[in-house]
Amino acid sequence: MLTIKVKRQLGETLLDVDVALPLQGVSAVFGRSGAGKTSLVNILGGLAAPDSGEVRLGERWLYHSGKHINLRPEQRNAGFVFQDARLFPHYRVRGNLNYGRKGNKSVAQFDAVVQLLGLEHLLERYPTSLSGGEKQRVAIGRALLTNPEILLMDEPLASLDLPRKRELLPYLQRLTRELKLPIVYVSHSLDEILQLADYMLVIDKGKTVISGPLETVWDSDELRPWLSQQEQSSLLLATVAETHADYAMTRLQLDNGASLWVSQTHREPGERIRVRVHSNQVSVCTTMPVGSSIRNILPVTVAQINTTANSDYVQLRLSLSNMPLWANITRWSLDELALKPGTELFAQIKGVSLTEADIAHS
Numbered sequence: 001m002l003t004i005k006v007k008r009q010l011g012e013t014l015l016d017v018d019v020a021l022p023l024q025g026v027s028a029v030f031g032r033s034g035a036g037k038t039s040l041v042n043i044l045g046g047l048a049a050p051d052s053g054e055v056r057l058g059e060r061w062l063y064h065s066g067k068h069i070n071l072r073p074e075q076r077n078a079g080f081v082f083q084d085a086r087l088f089p090h091y092r093v094r095g096n097l098n099y100g101r102k103g104n105k106s107v108a109q110f111d112a113v114v115q116l117l118g119l120e121h122l123l124e125r126y127p128t129s130l131s132g133g134e135k136q137r138v139a140i141g142r143a144l145l146t147n148p149e150i151l152l153m154d155e156p157l158a159s160l161d162l163p164r165k166r167e168l169l170p171y172l173q174r175l176t177r178e179l180k181l182p183i184v185y186v187s188h189s190l191d192e193i194l195q196l197a198d199y200m201l202v203i204d205k206g207k208t209v210i211s212g213p214l215e216t217v218w219d220s221d222e223l224r225p226w227l228s229q230q231e232q233s234s235l236l237l238a239t240v241a242e243t244h245a246d247y248a249m250t251r252l253q254l255d256n257g258a259s260l261w262v263s264q265t266h267r268e269p270g271e272r273i274r275v276r277v278h279s280n281q282v283s284v285c286t287t288m289p290v291g292s293s294i295r296n297i298l299p300v301t302v303a304q305i306n307t308t309a310n311s312d313y314v315q316l317r318l319s320l321s322n323m324p325l326w327a328n329i330t331r332w333s334l335d336e337l338a339l340k341p342g343t344e345l346f347a348q349i350k351g352v353s354l355t356e357a358d359i360a361h362s
């Protein structure tokens with residue numbers, strides 16, 4: 001585990017985090033602006049010291065105030081990727097990639113990283129001639145070639161415009177799937193987190209709100225206040241089953257056995273995925289709808305009703321054969337349908353509302 005138990009006074013805010021992150025996969029650090037995300041990552045990498053506490057990577061102490069251990073950044077074997085690429089302008093891409101490589105200067109490793117990030121045709125170029133997305137790929141390559149034991153990424157897509165974000169995301173997906181080192185990934189984009197993360201830590205005003213496997217945090221009550229109504233959603237685990245013979249729709253087999261038709265995905269049958277269902281796209285009906293255009297009609301039970309003062313919207317947590325499915329409805333509908341925990345309903349989810357952007361490899 002990456003064990004983090006640190007305190008640091010940041011102006012008015014006390015950063016006080018006590019959490020253990022897995023040593024495999026991507027741990028997303030999510031929170032509002034000023035929550036303390038960058039400060040936390042800087043502490044992990046040794047760019048800033050906490051006032052007290054401990055940071056342990058596997059069996060190795062990176063910091064321990066009681067034992068007077070505070071490894072310098074270069075002793076921590078951490079690769080950094082920041083919002084801006086921070087490349088050396090006077091070095092070509094090749095030179096930037098080679099910068100910081102220690103002992104092992106394996107050509108095979110260099111070639112593998114270049115291939116992973118699609119940098120072959122950029123090697124002789126200078127940074128000024130690269131797009132923002134290309135610069136970030138070089139920055140990621142440079143970090144990987146230092147043989148890090150952990151990769152710390154602080155909003156690596158934040159400075160890019162939408163087309164560049166879309167261009168870089170598949171590289172990040174490949175990298176996070178293929179690399180066997182822990183990645184701490186700061187982001188306030190749920191789209192990025194959906195596509196990349198396995199584990200999620202939410203912090204606010206320096207404190208941990210919740211942490212755990214992505215699906216658990218996504219489903220939690222704790223996360224809901226941080227999301228706008230448009231962002232409210234459920235994450236369901238599924239396997240790609242089949243494409244419709246006549247229509248551009250794909251059937252997903254949810255882990256609880258139910259089926260979900262979504263807009264056609266390029267993914268292969270058998271691929272394990274998670275699918276995001278926006279709560280605004282889920283409606284409920286007390287009887288089985290007949291003659292509906294909606295392709296997904298699923299029996300559910302009301303598990304929980306979340307109302308918020310001064311809001312006309314209500315969040316229903318539905319149980320779909322033990323999978324959580326959130327639906328946003330109006331208070332008016334809640335009253336008219338007399339919904340209570342235990343009420344049996346049919347949930348309707350529009351197939352066209354579920355697109356490639358809502359599906360991620362699991």
Ligand SMILES: Nc1ncnc2c1ncn2[C@@H]1O[C@H](COP(=O)(O)OP(=O)(O)OP(=O)(O)O)[C@@H](O)[C@H]1O
Nearest residue numbers: 010011012013031032033034035036037038039040
């Ligand atoms: N050295 C410092 N001295 C005083 N205050 C600090 C210091 N470093 C950070 N802060 C404050 O601590 C808070 C957390 O900052 P931090 O940059 O870690 O937040 P963040 O979650 O990364 O925000 P953003 O998403 O905007 O980058 C902010 O209010 C910031 O002004």
